[in-house]
Amino acid sequence: MSWDWSLSTQANIDAGNAVPRPELRAGRYPIVLLTALTAGILFLIGFCFSETFGWIYGLFIVGFFLSHPLVEVLGKQAMLDVPAIFFSLVSVYCAWRGIHYRSGREAFIFGIGGGLFSGLAVSAKLNAGLVVISILTIGIINLYLRRTRNDILFILPNLILPALIFFVVNPQIWHDLLTGIRVMLEHSQIIAARRSSRPNEALWTINDALRAFQARVFGDYFHLALWITGCLLMKANLKQNYPFVVYGFIVMAGVIAWTPLNWDRFYLPAVPFYAIVLGYTLGSFFESLFVRMTQKHAIPMETSNPLPGSKD
Amino acid sequence: MRLAANALRKSAKWLMTGMVFLLVLILFSGSLDSYRIYHPDETFWIRSGQWTFQKMFIEKDFSSIQWTKTYTELFSHFGM
Numbered sequence: 001m002s003w004d005w006s007l008s009t010q011a012n013i014d015a016g017n018a019v020p021r022p023e024l025r026a027g028r029y030p031i032v033l034l035t036a037l038t039a040g041i042l043f044l045i046g047f048c049f050s051e052t053f054g055w056i057y058g059l060f061i062v063g064f065f066l067s068h069p070l071v072e073v074l075g076k077q078a079m080l081d082v083p084a085i086f087f088s089l090v091s092v093y094c095a096w097r098g099i100h101y102r103s104g105r106e107a108f109i110f111g112i113g114g115g116l117f118s119g120l121a122v123s124a125k126l127n128a129g130l131v132v133i134s135i136l137t138i139g140i141i142n143l144y145l146r147r148t149r150n151d152i153l154f155i156l157p158n159l160i161l162p163a164l165i166f167f168v169v170n171p172q173i174w175h176d177l178l179t180g181i182r183v184m185l186e187h188s189q190i191i192a193a194r195r196s197s198r199p200n201e202a203l204w205t206i207n208d209a210l211r212a213f214q215a216r217v218f219g220d221y222f223h224l225a226l227w228i229t230g231c232l233l234m235k236a237n238l239k240q241n242y243p244f245v246v247y248g249f250i251v252m253a254g255v256i257a258w259t260p261l262n263w264d265r266f267y268l269p270a271v272p273f274y275a276i277v278l279g280y281t282l283g284s285f286f287e288s289l290f291v292r293m294t295q296k297h298a299i300p301m302e303t304s305n306p307l308p309g310s311k312d
Numbered sequence: 313m314r315l316a317a318n319a320l321r322k323s324a325k326w327l328m329t330g331m332v333f334l335l336v337l338i339l340f341s342g343s344l345d346s347y348r349i350y351h352p353d354e355t356f357w358i359r360s361g362q363w364t365f366q367k368m369f370i371e372k373d374f375s376s377i378q379w380t381k382t383y384t385e386l387f388s389h390f391g392m
Contacts, residue, residue, distance in 0.1 A: 003352035019355050021345040027358035028344040036337035043332045047325055055328055062332055066339075075340055078354040171368075172380045180380075 027078035035075035038086045039066060041093055042275065048096050049241070049280060053287040061279030068271050070216065070264055080124045081268045087121035088131040088251075089272055095135050095158075096243045099142040104150040111139075111154040112161065119165025126184060127269060130254040132162045134247040141242065192260035201261045209256050216267040217252075217274050227274060230281035241280075248273030 003017050012018045019027065039062045046058025065071055074081050091114050098110030118135050121128035139155035167173065173180025195202035203209045218224040234241045252270045259266040367373050 003350075003355075009347045009350075017355070018347070018350065018352070019358050023358060024347075024350070024354065025345040027354065027361070029341075032337065032340045032344065035340050036333045039336040040329050040333040043329050044325075051321070054325065058328070058332070062336075066336065073349050076344060076349060077351050078358050079351065080357065171374050174374075175377050175380075 024078070028076055031078055031082050032076060034082050034086045035071070038082065038089060038272075041086070041089045042272065042279075045089070045093060045096075045244070045276060046279065046283065048093075048244070049283060050287055053283065053290065056286050056290075057279055057283030059279075060282045061275050064278045065272060065275035068275065069219070070268050070271055074265055074268050079265065081265045084121050084125035084128040085269055085272055087117045087124060088128050088247075088269070091115075091117035091121060091131055091135055092243060092247045095138045095247075098154040099138065099151070099243060101150055101154070104153050107150040108153040108157070111157040114139075114154075115157040115159075115161030116165060118158070119162035120169075122162060123166050123169045126188065127254070127258070127266075130251045130269070131247065132158075133254075134250045135162075137250065138243045138246050141246065195260055198261060201263065203259060203262055206256075208262075209259060212259070212262040213252075213256050213267065213270070216262070216264065217270045223274075223278070226281055227277050230277035233284055234277065234280055244273070244276055248276065 003012055004015065007015065007017075009018070013020050018024075042061045042065055043055075043058035046056070046061050047054030049057045066075075094110045094113035094117060098107050098114055101107035101110065114135050118128070118132045121131050135158050136155070139151075139158050143151045143155055167177070170180065195204065203212055214224060218227060231245075234245055238245065251273060255267060255270045367379065373379070
């Protein structure tokens with residue numbers, strides 16, 4: 001079932017090394033659907049930064065996400081990378097809503113959403129375990145900052161649901177949980193062990209990992225500089241934005257630390273946060289520009305329309 | 313008045329989200345049967361997905377030991 005590089009595409013299909021075109025199209029369609037849903041959720045995340053100008057933030061975030069070279073390719077391929085980031089982003093969005101609750105009921109419902117979707121994310125791909133860690137960290141920070149009953153209601157489902165979902169959707173681990181998990185982890189070690197046979201793609205040191213990360217995620221130094229500017233802007237409103245910042249930094253650190261080979265799909269989990277920060281940078285610039293322009297052209301109320309009977 | 317404005321803003325937000333979704337769906341749906349961006353793992357995921365669907369929804373076979381045995385026989389070479 002492995003692709004034979006010495007054969008033509010048609011010969012590979014005939015030999016059963018690759019699925020025929022109609023099956024390939026059918027297999028890719030659900031991924032495209034999830035890519036579109038991912039764009040939708042990223043657009044909604046724009047409204048977490050500004051209720052009025054959220055659409056500007058959203059459009060920039062979606063634009064940066066879709067124009068990223070990794071998304072252009074992986075957004076169509078029939079693999080589990082896009083499902084993992086879609087579930088991760090829904091989970092982070094739920095976490096943001098869950099800590100900006102209006103009632104205990106809302107905190108609990110979004111807590112369930114966060115736990116459910118982070119469980120689905122880690123079930124789709126093991127490296128999405130970073131999202132489970134992120135959501136729990138967000139819950140703990142929230143609990144530390146506010147210490148109310150509602151904050152416990154948010155974190156509780158996130159402690160139970162991810163593990164439960166992971167267990168339910170993996171029947172092969174039902175009879176022997178520990179062996180099942182060991183086999184999954186061994187598979188990751190098999191991938192890591194391939195570094196010796198692929199010296200050009202192997203990442204041995206932290207320097208190799210950082211260089212590969214910068215090239216795969218940021219592409220050039222201009223985008224890196226823009227991203228750093230965005231992080232500094234987000235820091236100014238950290239109390240509002242910290243769920244995204246926590247998620248982004250945990251995922252990026254995890255990708256840098258644990259990626260054994262310089263393969264494109266290992267870097268996809270870092271792309272949403274890259275797009276969110278860049279979208280935030282341009283979104284906040286245009287928002288302040290727009291606000292300044294409207295203030296400049298606004299006619300002061302007291303001079304243009306004096307109230308009857310007023311001294312002016 | 314304020315309630316109506318909020319409701320309108322909320323509807324506009326969901327309408328724009330829907331439009332973004334549809335636009336991306338259309339943009340990404342082109343030439344899905346092309347092997348130009350093909351990755352050899354795609355065949356594995358499609359085949360194992362078909363197998364999982366067959367076991368879960370058609371045969372309704374949830375025998376964990378059997379799952380592990382058959383899955384290993386069919387797909388254990390993945391990543392080797």
